[in-house]
Amino acid sequence: MPTLSALYRYPIKSTAGETLTRAAVAEEGLRHDRRFMVVKPGGGFVTARKYPALQRVCARFDGGQLSLMHDDHAAVVESRHAFAARPFDTHVWADDFTALTTTFRLDAWFSRIMGEPVHLLWLGERSNRYREKIGTRVSFADGHPLLLTTEASLADVNARAAATHVMLQFRPNVVVAGGEAFAEDGWTRIRIGEVVFRVAKPCKRCVMTTVDPATGRRRPDGEPTRTLARYRKGDDNEIYFGQKLIAENTGELVVGQDVEILE
Template sequence: MPTLAGIYRYAIKSSAAEALASAHVQLEGLRHDRRFMVVKPDGSFVTARRYPVLQTVTARFDGARLTVLHDDHVALAEACADFDYQSFATRVWADDFSAWTTTQRLDAWFSRVLGEPVHLLWLGEQSPRYRDKIDTRVSFADGYPLLLTSEASLADLNARTDGTHVMAQFRPNLVVADTAAFAEDTWQRIRIGPVTFRVDAPCARCVMITVDPARGQRRSDGEPMQTLLRYRKGDDNQVYFGQNLVAENEGAISTGDTVEILA
């Protein structure tokens, strides 16, 4: 029986992963997952695709205070009570919506990390971004509330490449163990603890998977994209690894939970 081997949260879109022993699943995704996003002054979103250094930022958010850390910059902690709360127009891909400004200190901190002027936005307690395609609210995530991968699929990839790749390159929320490689591609509906999930669509991968998360730099050999192109390319020429999930109810999940395949 498959089990839940890992739970990962990203307080800020494109920041380093936070490993959790347990988490509360909401319809918008894991609680406090990708509730913040770095944007340019015009509101366009900033990610590690173009700014891989973001993956070396550690962010922790408890619902009341955001703390950000980086090896080359002094740590900063800011309370939500001190946010500016000015409505700021932004966009994630084709979705236009507004989020809240945070503080000038956070803006300045991220501007130093990235080397250009940026702002840090917060979604608030409830995301204003509603996606008709999946009939639910979504955080600052690319398109779905949650992403699932498996240890067996990563092992299969590593068996086909000269180097060793880590799960952090694929930025999942949930990692399952005790499956065959890419078994998750056949799942339609699963249950973890008290929460049921719709396995909605395979995840098309981009240049993000070529970023070394420890160094915040892209790999010069273009891996693992080059290897995945040989055996994980769909008819649409997209490379797929992992599955996008939509939660059907809310509840707490923990590592070690059984992953029940409902369909």
């Protein structure tokens, strides 16, 4: 039986991933996952697609305190109680919604890293972003609460590519070990521990996969996108790797749990 082999969350959209051994699952995804996002003064969201150096920022958030670290900048720690929490209009792709401001100190820290004025926004306790298309609230994630990938599929890509790639390039939340490469393409419902997930749709891949998480730099050879394009391109000419998930109930995930394929 396949097993849950890794868990990752990203407290701030597009920053470095945090490795977990267990995580609570709520309606909007893993607890504390993508609860913050960097935006431009007008509300436009900023990601590592255009600013790959964002992946050099390590963030930790426990619900009460946000800690930020970067190799070239002094660390900063801010209490949630210090957040101004003023409504701020923003968007993620076609979804327009209102988030909350944090502090001038956090805005200034990210502005120094980005080299231009930006703000750090917080979703608050509950996201205002309800996606009717999928029938659930979503964090600052691109479109769905969670992303699943498998070790077998990554091994298949690495067997075809000239270089070895790591799972964090694909920025999953849930990683599954066991089974055949791309078996996840045929799953529609799965259970991990006590949580049942609907496998909503395959994930389109973009230039983000070419960013080396260790350096925050884009690979000049265009890999692994170039390799994926040879055999993972759909009829719509998009490249696919991984599956987007929607949890049907809440619960806790623990690395090592069995993954049951329900449908």
